[in-house]
Amino acid sequence: MPAVIEMQNLTVQLGNRTILDRLNGALSGRCIGLLGPNGSGKSTLINTLLGFYEPVAGAARIFEKEIQSNLRELRAMVGYMPESDAFIADMSGVSFVRYMAELSGLPRGEAMERAHEAFFYVGLGEARYRKLGTYSLGMKQLAKLAQAIAHGPRLVLLDEPTNGLDPEARVRMLQLVREIRDTGEVTVLISSHLLRDIEECCDQVLILKDGRIAALCNLEEERKANLKFLELEVTQGNGFLESVRGLGCECAAVGAGRVRIILPDNIDLRQIYRTAAEHTVQIRRMNYRRDSLEDIFLKAMAGNSMPPPPPLLPPPPGSANGRL
Amino acid sequence: MAVYKRTYKAYRGPLTPAWSRFTVLSRYGLATLFSSRPFTAYTVLCFLPFLIYLAYIYLVHSTAAQALLGVGRSMPFTVDNTLFLWFLRSVAPMGFVLAAWGGPGLITKDFANHSVQLYLSRPISRTEYLFGKISVLATLLSCITWIPALLLFFVNAALQGHGWLWENFWIAGSIMLSCLIWIALMSLISMAVAVWVKWRIAATALMLAVFFLLPPIGFVLDAILRTRWGSLLNFVHMVTLVWMHLFRVSATGRHAAGFDAVPLWSAWAMLLSVCAFCFWLLDNKLRAREVERA
Numbered sequence: 001m002p003a004v005i006e007m008q009n010l011t012v013q014l015g016n017r018t019i020l021d022r023l024n025g026a027l028s029g030r031c032i033g034l035l036g037p038n039g040s041g042k043s044t045l046i047n048t049l050l051g052f053y054e055p056v057a058g059a060a061r062i063f064e065k066e067i068q069s070n071l072r073e074l075r076a077m078v079g080y081m082p083e084s085d086a087f088i089a090d091m092s093g094v095s096f097v098r099y100m101a102e103l104s105g106l107p108r109g110e111a112m113e114r115a116h117e118a119f120f121y122v123g124l125g126e127a128r129y130r131k132l133g134t135y136s137l138g139m140k141q142l143a144k145l146a147q148a149i150a151h152g153p154r155l156v157l158l159d160e161p162t163n164g165l166d167p168e169a170r171v172r173m174l175q176l177v178r179e180i181r182d183t184g185e186v187t188v189l190i191s192s193h194l195l196r197d198i199e200e201c202c203d204q205v206l207i208l209k210d211g212r213i214a215a216l217c218n219l220e221e222e223r224k225a226n227l228k229f230l231e232l233e234v235t236q237g238n239g240f241l242e243s244v245r246g247l248g249c250e251c252a253a254v255g256a257g258r259v260r261i262i263l264p265d266n267i268d269l270r271q272i273y274r275t276a277a278e279h280t281v282q283i284r285r286m287n288y289r290r291d292s293l294e295d296i297f298l299k300a301m302a303g304n305s306m307p308p309p310p311p312l313l314p315p316p317p318g319s320a321n322g323r324l
Numbered sequence: 325m326a327v328y329k330r331t332y333k334a335y336r337g338p339l340t341p342a343w344s345r346f347t348v349l350s351r352y353g354l355a356t357l358f359s360s361r362p363f364t365a366y367t368v369l370c371f372l373p374f375l376i377y378l379a380y381i382y383l384v385h386s387t388a389a390q391a392l393l394g395v396g397r398s399m400p401f402t403v404d405n406t407l408f409l410w411f412l413r414s415v416a417p418m419g420f421v422l423a424a425w426g427g428p429g430l431i432t433k434d435f436a437n438h439s440v441q442l443y444l445s446r447p448i449s450r451t452e453y454l455f456g457k458i459s460v461l462a463t464l465l466s467c468i469t470w471i472p473a474l475l476l477f478f479v480n481a482a483l484q485g486h487g488w489l490w491e492n493f494w495i496a497g498s499i500m501l502s503c504l505i506w507i508a509l510m511s512l513i514s515m516a517v518a519v520w521v522k523w524r525i526a527a528t529a530l531m532l533a534v535f536f537l538l539p540p541i542g543f544v545l546d547a548i549l550r551t552r553w554g555s556l557l558n559f560v561h562m563v564t565l566v567w568m569h570l571f572r573v574s575a576t577g578r579h580a581a582g583f584d585a586v587p588l589w590s591a592w593a594m595l596l597s598v599c600a601f602c603f604w605l606l607d608n609k610l611r612a613r614e615v616e617r618a
Binding site for chain 2: 047050052053071072073075076078080082084085086087088089099100102103104105106107110114121147149151152153154179180183185186
């Protein structure tokens with residue numbers, strides 16, 4: 001899949017502070033999560049992608065176009081939902097979205113039509129003639145989403161879209177994001193500090209720490225890779241480990257009857273059961289390793305670089321992580 | 325994105341020309357201003373001088389009307405450059421109120437609602453955004469200054485006949501240039517103070533202060549430093565000085581000394597400097613995102 005966003009030594013300074021420090025990477029997911037603690041540079045990266053901040057060094061490209069030299073063209077393709085309240089309070093919802101769509105270049109009639117459709121799409125159809133100032137927080141967030149998608153952008157930048165939402169509104173917002181993502185017509189970039197939001201929507205994650213890339217990983221691949229890692233709890237059985245190794249699996253005993261196994265592509269789980277039966281070994285528990293986004297995030301925060309590939313050696317005793 | 329389907333669909337229809345996007349801002353700006361009834365009523369009131377001067381011009385050329393009103397031929401009825409200067413001087417204060425009332429709100433509202441970032445994330449530049457906002461004021465001020473002034477000019481030309489139009493065509497140029505200077509000054513000061521303080525009431529107060537507090541300060545400076553340059557802080561005075569030059573009118577009577585205080589070039593320089601300062605302020609303060617300088 002071609003990269004939607006590319007960064008080459010992207011460095012952004014505000015005042016004398018370096019906010020983004022030599023970012024390199026290509027983001028190509030359908031839904032990209034931007035994670036990081038407060039002050040890590042998430043919003044600055046979004047603002048840089050929108051052309052609000054000019055890099056002091058390096059460059060960023062969206063759809064293979066350099067941002068600063070193609071601002072107008074790119075902004076027509078981008079929809080932006082800011083983190084803070086951003087609307088005109090004494091304007092009706094549909095007028096506001098129409099206004100924004102017209103600024104994006106839609107003719108009056110089309111802008112009005114799209115504004116109505118966007119409001120129905122986000123579920124605010126009945127409230128579209130009410131003034132924005134009277135909306136609840138959840139409705140305001142949805143109205144911001146409506147203005148971000150009304151002109152049919154190819155890339156939607158959502159800055160903390162679930163901020164301040166109650167659980168029901170949050171579910172609704174994430175559902176909308178997934179629906180937009182699944183159309184395949186638009187790439188979504190979500191900035192959030194809520195790991196669960198990112199995990200539920202995104203297939204690629206960029207984790208920032210102190211303005212640097214702490215991790216850039218493909219969640220889909222991580223999830224697939226997790227299916228190859230098994231942790232078994234077995235009764236003692238002589239020769240079981242050797243037989244499993246004989247199947248072509250890498251495995252390690254980690255004490256107290258616990259065994260960790262990496263399944264090669266050609267090995268089926270049934271063969272493990274069969275081997276256990278042959279050695280009269282009882283499998284009392286079997287888990288797939290679940291290396292959640294939280295694990296990835298915590299590792300990224302602990303270190304200062306991208307997470308290394310899974311090691312094949314047993315972890316030191318007491319390790320909380322289930323990696324082999 | 326059909327309503328009944330409620331699914332997301334990209335837009336592939338026609339787009340408006342890029343150059344015309346600022347007109348969207350102007351259109352919505354005007355609609356916002358005229359949604360206020362007092363503002364609409366005041367704008368209508370601003371056309372009163374035009375009607376009075378129109379009636380005056382008609383009176384000058386209509387003996388029947390003069391007879392009806394019982395005005396004798398001895399009255400000094402003339403329509404010349406002085407009349408058009410007086411027309412502009414009568415509508416200028418009304419336009420100032422219009423700019424102070426409506427101007428700052430056009431921008432401060434966007435700052436208050438944090439919506440500048442939304443505008444600038446669209447395919448419009450900061451310059452276009454500003455041009456769109458200024459064009460709201462420029463349109464309003466044009467409607468009460470040079471457009472009615474030129475209408476009066478051409479009405480008089482039609483009534484006067486005998487080549488009056490060609491002999492006095494320079495007055496039309498003076499009207500245009502005078503109004504252009506004044507509209508630029510009003511619009512830029514109004515926008516600059518709005519962008520600077522970002523609060524409508526404070527911006528309006530600051531605009532009033534620029535025109536009503538600076539002249540006394542200039543007067544005090546003149547008195548303390550024993551100079552005449554303090555009158556440069558009186559922008560109304562400077563504009564009047566430039567207008568008098570453009571309309572080829574000399575100051576007479578008790579006001580003559582005031583207009584001789586500073587040379588004409590300094591008035592031009594002052595007005596251009598104010599406009600340049602406003603541009604600088606707008607360029608520095610009008611940002612999608614505030615940056616705290618460390």
